[in-house]
Amino acid sequence: MFLPSGSQDDIGRVVSSRNTVYEIFRNVATMRGYKEISTPVVEYANTFTNPYVGMKLQEMLKWFNGDGEIEVLRPDWTTAISRALRNHKGDQQKWAYQGSVFRREKPGIESRQVGIELIRTSSLLGESECLLMANHFLSRLKAKDFIIELGHTEIFEELSRSLVLSEEKAESLRLAMHDKRRDEVYRIVMENNSKEAAEELSELVHAYGPFEMINQYEKRWKDRPLLLNVIQHLKKLAHILKESGINDLLIDLGRVKNLPYYSGTMFRGYFKESGAICFSGGRYDHLYDQFQKNVSAVGLAFDVDILAEQLEFKDSPKKLLVIASDDSLAYAEKLRKQYGDYIVDVRYEQNSEAVYDKVIIIQKTSEDYEVIEQ
Numbered sequence: 284m285f286l287p288s289g290s291q292d293d294i295g296r297v298v299s300s301r302n303t304v305y306e307i308f309r310n311v312a313t314m315r316g317y318k319e320i321s322t323p324v325v326e327y328a329n330t331f332t333n334p335y336v337g338m339k340l341q342e343m344l345k346w347f348n349g350d351g352e353i354e355v356l357r358p359d360w361t362t363a364i365s366r367a368l369r370n371h372k373g374d375q376q377k378w379a380y381q382g383s384v385f386r387r388e389k390p391g392i393e394s395r396q397v398g399i400e401l402i403r404t405s406s407l408l409g410e411s412e413c414l415l416m417a418n419h420f421l422s423r424l425k426a427k428d429f430i431i432e433l434g435h436t437e438i439f440e441e442l443s444r445s446l447v448l449s450e451e452k453a454e455s456l457r458l459a460m461h462d463k464r465r466d467e468v469y470r471i472v473m474e475n476n477s478k479e480a481a482e483e484l485s486e487l488v489h490a491y492g493p494f495e496m497i498n499q500y501e502k503r504w505k506d507r508p509l510l511l512n513v514i515q516h517l518k519k520l521a522h523i524l525k526e527s528g529i530n531d532l533l534i535d536l537g538r539v540k541n542l543p544y545y546s547g548t549m550f551r552g553y554f555k556e557s558g559a560i561c562f563s564g565g566r567y568d569h570l571y572d573q574f575q576k577n578v579s580a581v582g583l584a585f586d587v588d589i590l591a592e593q594l595e596f597k598d599s600p601k602k603l604l605v606i607a608s609d610d611s612l613a614y615a616e617k618l619r620k621q622y623g624d625y626i627v628d629v630r631y632e633q634n635s636e637a638v639y640d641k642v643i644i645i646q647k648t649s650e651d652y653e654v655i656e657q
């Protein structure tokens with residue numbers, strides 16, 4: 284009644300967990316040489332809907348401004364950052380950000396992200412840094428049970444290149460690939476009378492599993508230079524990850540892009556137990572074309588809400604309750620020094636809800652203060 288549907292207040296643990304995620308992210312990003320960047324929450328819709336980006340206006344939170352232009356709440360950091368950095372001079376390659384994005388398709392509308400964007404790096408350096416940073420950050424969050432999935436936009440693009448499909452049909456095909464509906468993929472492609480493509484694409488739906496599966500496809504595509512190149516690139520990337528101790532890798536060679544601007548390697552991180560996606564990203568070398576700039580770029584964003592959910596507070600400090608009065612507030616403040624490693628809560632009476640490791644009462648005597656431990 285007081286809040287629009289999709290908006291909500293949060294209290295206590297969930298807020299603390301998110302803030303812990305933000306803090307650890309900032310620390311890891313700083314220590315890896317990232318520079319922080321922030322962009323406004325309100326932008327022009329066209330920044331995200333223009334053909335270079337291709338996001339859908341229907342999914343954005345939007346309104347008309349006084350001049351009749353459509354403005355939106357930031358639906359995507361990557362696009363906003365490319366706009367912000369389009370004329371940036373200097374050699375900084377690694378950028379880090381934190382804040383909300385707003386998309387209608389997401390339950391809750393607002394989702395909190397922390398993320399990184401790397402520009403003008405060689406492709407292996409940029410992609411491996413994204414995933415090594417993800418591993419570093421998730422380890423700092425003590426989130427060990429995750430798995431990384433690698434995919435590449437060019438496999439589906441190459442195998443469907445020869446098809447002549449209306450925009451609508453192309454979208455249905457992409458959707459069927461995304462949902463792994465093999466029969467539907469076969470049916471749509473057969474409408475095009477392309478038996479070979481229908482077989483290849485419907486088989487691609489199942490090119491999903493442990494990373495080692497990639498060797499099969501390396502053999503299968505040995506005479507197809509473009510596909511072979513993609514496979515060898517993914518193998519090199521996986522090799523760097525494995526050498527760095529990251530062994531839980533999957534491939535999804537049939538993956539289609541979840542954001543229109545991806546052009547190359549894509550990656551996602553899943554929690555094994557819940558299957559929740561904790562990060563998602565990829566290469567987008569053509570996003571800067573809209574500014575007549577040729578900039579290679581790759582990045583990923585972490586879902587703060589998902590990360591915060593699985594955070595455990597193992598070593599939270601002990602709690603002290605100081606019961607004071609109007610006369611002893613200044614004295615109670617002094618006690619904080621003495622109990623430097625405690626969480627110190629000053630109140631006038633007991634708290635019926637919280638549990639404390641220690642409770643002390645300050646009583647003012649005629650001369651001084653008396654501290655009584657309970």
Ligand SMILES: N[C@@H](Cc1c[nH]c[nH+]1)C(=O)O
Nearest residue numbers: 361563564565582583584
């Ligand atoms: N902006 C993407 C993540 C990403 C960052 N950089 C590249 N991709 C998302 O919201 O899913």
